[in-house]
Amino acid sequence: MGFFNLFLFIIIFHVFVTTPIFSHSNNNNERSSSSISNFLDLAKSPEVFDWMVRIRRKIHEYPELLYEEFNTSEVIRTELDNLGISYKHPVAETGVIGYIGTGKAPFVALRADIDGLPIQEMVEWEHKSKVDEKMHACAHDAHTAMLLGAAKILKQHEHQIKGTVVLVFQPAEEGGAGAKKVLEAGVLDKVSAIFGLHLVPTLPLGHVASKPGPFMAGSGTFHATIHGRGGHAAMPHLSIDPLLAASSAVVNLQQLVSREADPLDPQVVTVANFHGDGAFNVIPDSVTIGGTFRAFSPESITRLKERIQQVITGVATVHRCTAEVDFLEEQKPFYPATINDQKLHEHFLEVAKNVVGNENVYETQPVTVSEDFAFYQEVIPGFFFMLGFKSLTSVEPLPMLHSPHFTVNEHAFPYGAALHASLATTFLLNLDDGGKCHDEL
Structure with a gap:
């Protein structure tokens, strides 16, 4: 808080x-x-x-x-x-x-x-x-x-x-x-x-x-891993770049609020973690992203959860990657409003x-x-x-x-x-x- x-x-x-x-x-x-x-x-x-x-x-x-x-x-x-x-x-x-x-x-x-x-x-x-x-x-x-x-x-x-x-x-x-x-x-x-x-x-x-x-919003947490195929940064065409897929997912996640949520129903989606191992000249095999989503009604929380799953896995597919999304419900339960x-x-x-x-x-x-x-x-x-x-x-x-x-x-x-x-x-x-x-x- x-x-x-x-x-x-x-x-x-x-x-x-x-x-x-x-x-x-x-x-x-x-x-x-x-x-x-x-x-x-x-x-x-x-x-x-x-x-x-x-x-x-x-x-x-x-x-x-x-x-x-x-x-x-x-x-x-x-x-x-x-x-x-x-x-x-x-x-x-x-x-x-x-x-x-x-x-x-x-x-x-x-x-x-x-x-x-x-x-x-x-x-x-x-x-x-x-x-x-x-x-x-x-x-x-x-x-x-x-x-x-x-x-x-x-x-x-x-x-x-x-x-x-x-x-x-x-x-x-x-x-x-x-x-x-x-x-x-x-x-x-x-x-x-x-x-x-x-x-x-x-x-x-x-x-x-x-x-x-x-008074205060309900919230949930998500953590996603996007898998590609690593390789040399000089030859990106021989790799499947999970960084590009993850970056695109982050941008698309912002549209869940700006273009899908009722402006009179306050909601927040924040990606606060983005991590990909590797040197400056290495495309990694996978990238992880994570963050929170918040709203004031159970319906909005449920919708955000469903759409976060769809956006991340869908964008990964577009970029020839795979992805899994974990909402960490055992470690960090959803908080109601x-x-x-x-x-x-x-x-x-x-x-x-x-x-x-x-x-x-x-x-x-x-x-x-x-x-x-x-x-x-x-x-x-x-x-x-x-x-x-x-x-x-x-x-x-x-x-x-x-x-x-x-x-x-x-x-x-x-x-x-x-x-x-x-x-x-x-x-x-x-x-x-x-x-x-x-x-x-």
């Missing part, structure tokens, strides 16, 4: 509202818990803020890649033990699922991703990654710390939670579809809604952005305006990056949003996500913790007391 500079922000509120975050109106009946303080104030207290910072820095020093988050998982479980929060582990190999509240329905989930990236950190600071070629360059260390911060606040008020908050510390967001494995484990079967957030450097500190409906639930969007707006202020809540355009939170949304009403950390006085653009120079402004942590806690508790307050309230998870 590294392209949030594509965001176009539209201010949707203009009046600051200061009603208590633990108060809500449902069907004209006011439900409140006046004894609970403002969660943002609690999250900014040294007891919570300094604790979140320490946890984040500890995790940042030892990043772990997808399904290898053993040390990270241990840090999470240690903190949950210290807080007296029960949990299940392992889930999806290295994940941790915590529980705060009654242990009975209704259930609402909060998700944080915990894996790092295969990037060498270039930021020189006291807590720089101590693991070569691994880095938390997508703020997952911060996401984990903020969810733990929310857990610390919620545990202090557990007796006032009208149901159960499920804490999802999920592995393998970066290409491993960890969310899918969490669902397959069955630990979220009775959850009524799930919320997630992502820190971004393009929004000011404490500002939030999202939208209802399609992130589609935010309309009712949860309305809930988010009401909570966010009370936590960060109307003027700091934005509605944004869809973006064509992908997020495995979408797997949850296929089976559970879900909502995903962005939280900014850019200094209000900064004029220079910050390094983007997935950059070796990426840094996080830790002053954003209280906003994330407070939003998590507020979204979950007010959601539970809004649900009827009947139905599944006596079911145990």
Whole structure:
């Protein structure tokens, strides 16, 4: 997730509202818990803020890649033990699922991703990654710390939670579809809604952005090998040139969007890898190309997959070559589009305006990056949003996500913790007391 500079922000509120975050109106009946303080104030207290910072820095020093988050998982479980929060582990190999509240329905989930990236950190600071070629360059260390911060606040008020908050510390967001494995484990079967957030450097500190409906694109990956017959570059007529066939395939793949896709249905096909072994004067026997394709509907993703297969194999045949296309579904499963639930969007707006202020809540355009939170949304009403950390006085653009120079402004942590806690508790307050309230998870 590294392209949030594509965001176009539209201010949707203009009046600051200061009603208590633990108060809500449902069907004209006011439900409140006046004894609970403002969660943002609690999250900014040294007891919570300094604790979140320490946890984040500890995790940042030892990043772990997808399904290898053993040390990270241990840090999470240690903190949950210290807080007296029960949990299940392992889930999806290295994940941790915590529980705060009654242990009975209704259930609402909060998700944080915990894996790092295969990037060498270039930021020189006291807590720089101590693991070569691994880095938390997508703020997952911060996401984990903020969810733990929310857990610390919620545990202090557990007796006032009208149901159960499920804490999802999920592995393998970066290409491993960890969310899918969490669902397959069955630990979220009775959850009524799930919320997630992502820190971004393009929004000011404490500002939030999202939208209802399609928010981020679904995506797939392809890798193709085009076979010809190698030979000397001085005598190309004695060879069958796979480089020419691959080059033609790349050009033709671009036309899948420019000439076949509805202009009102955003789609992207990107060839990001092109490789052919050999010296400058040698035509190779084969060439490999690879990339991704993205769209906002399952139909468009399916069509792009079919046409990528047809274009690459067809163009190869025209150039007297053969080709096979692998969509790497075992290693890199297709990610569905992130589609935010309309009712949860309305809930988010009401909570966010009370936590960060109307003027700091934005509605944004869809973006064509992908997020495995979408797997949850296929089976559970879900909502995903962005939280900014850019200094209000900064004029220079910050390094983007997935950059070796990426840094996080830790002053954003209280906003994330407070939003998590507020979204979950007010959601539970809004649900009827009947139905599944006596079911145990």
